[in-house]
Amino acid sequence: MSAVVFIPARYASTRYPGKPLVELTGATGRKASLIQRSWEAAQGVAGVSRVCVLTDDDRIRDAAEGFGAEVLMTSSQARNGTERCAEALAQLGADPEIVVNLQGDAPLTPPWFLEALIARMQADSAVQMATPVLRTEPGTLANFVTDRREGRVGGTTAVMRGDGTALYFSKEVLPYVGSLEAPPEVWHHVGVYAYRPEALRAYGAWAEGPLERAEGLEQLRFLEHGWPVTCVEVEARGRVFWELNNPVDVARIEAVLQKEGIA
Template sequence: MLLVIPARGGSTRLPMKPLRSIAGISLLHRTIGLARRAVALLDDASLVVATDDAAIAAHAGAIGCDAIMTDAAISSGSGRALAAALTIAQRPDIVVNLQGDAPFQSPLAVSAVIAALARGDADVATPVVRLDWPALDALRRHKQDTPFSGTTCVRAADGRGLWFSKQILPAMRDEAGLRAEPVSPVWRHIGLYAYRLTALEAFEAAPQTELERLEGLEQLRLLELGLTIETVEVAPARFDISGIDTEADIVRAEALIAEHGDPLDDR
């Protein structure tokens, strides 16, 4: 299997985002550190950075991680992961897209989604965390400043992903009554996908859908293609931050590191 970190330079909200520093360590370095811990838990897995920028490739090399240059016209992280996979002589059956802006998740989430694909017949597997009420309240406060940071998931009882949104779903008609329960009905999506290679090829062969464009979520294309996404429940990471999309996310991440310690020190 192949773990790919897509790392493009052209982010509109945070240009050259992979090279941005968080508490003195680049975002890409942090994501590579996470990926290395995940690879150590797996059999026969390799790791590569897929980028469209020579400076990012050079930075990955300086950290000791292989990098593959991919076409700048590729519009999604999943497409970049496929481009990297297709450069390998022995094509991997499973490709893991470890999104480069989510370096604070648990390495165990990677092995969990791979195990889900191995035991079932889903096309894609991705992790989710069920939010307790304080975590949901924190997500709501965060979205007041950065409404498109953080993704929620609506899932069936068997774990099949039904929908993903930048809105907080589902809406709750009687939230006051629901708060008697220890956890909310809201699931936050973690930015990580394990694909069967055939599913990844189908994704890239299809055009972007309108719903995908509106939400800015590539997994909606998979659902509209009729592919199945298994959502795998995982425990929250040491501190819960959905991803690094804005300057405010960097400030928040640095504050959490100062309060709780740096997950990269666990390596």
């Protein structure tokens, strides 16, 4: 099965403008931009034939080409990464069997997260769209709760049916946690998606729904239009996963780079 990885990146982020070019310092003192570290993470994924950065911004294009990435330019009308992936799909000429969307703000994404999505779709041709979920460990859950108490929008949680298909995704902590002393099981949604080409094309033709608009979560458009989203449980294997959503996350991610010895 052929699989490609797209890394959508936009400069005009509402919460953190210019964040793809923010430099992160690794364990050796090496400084590399957020988009470079996300691209480097994709290079370690097995079974992928092509990795492309998707952007509408010349600054991001120039930076990405500077560190050796292939760049596909997409329109400024793309409202989210999935729409950007749908535009880029049309530029490939021939369809791959699977398109993986690795968010450009998630440099701590381990390769086995993406590999798990590819394997799940290889095993079941009925799965049109899949995304990883992670059992939330105490430190991450505490960050979720702190962010919400302090008025920041941080990570995303997922609520699922027994068969692993999604009921809902939210930037609130779901289910209700209450006391952190004995919290219910909370699933951290990892911002990676895998699609069949037909699912991407369908998505691009749909209007944005009210839940997607309210939450700012692109995957809700699939649910609002009646398409199942398959959640694939992945394991951290001791790694801490966190996206760069706000300026405060720079220190959090750099702390993980130091701890893990990532240059």
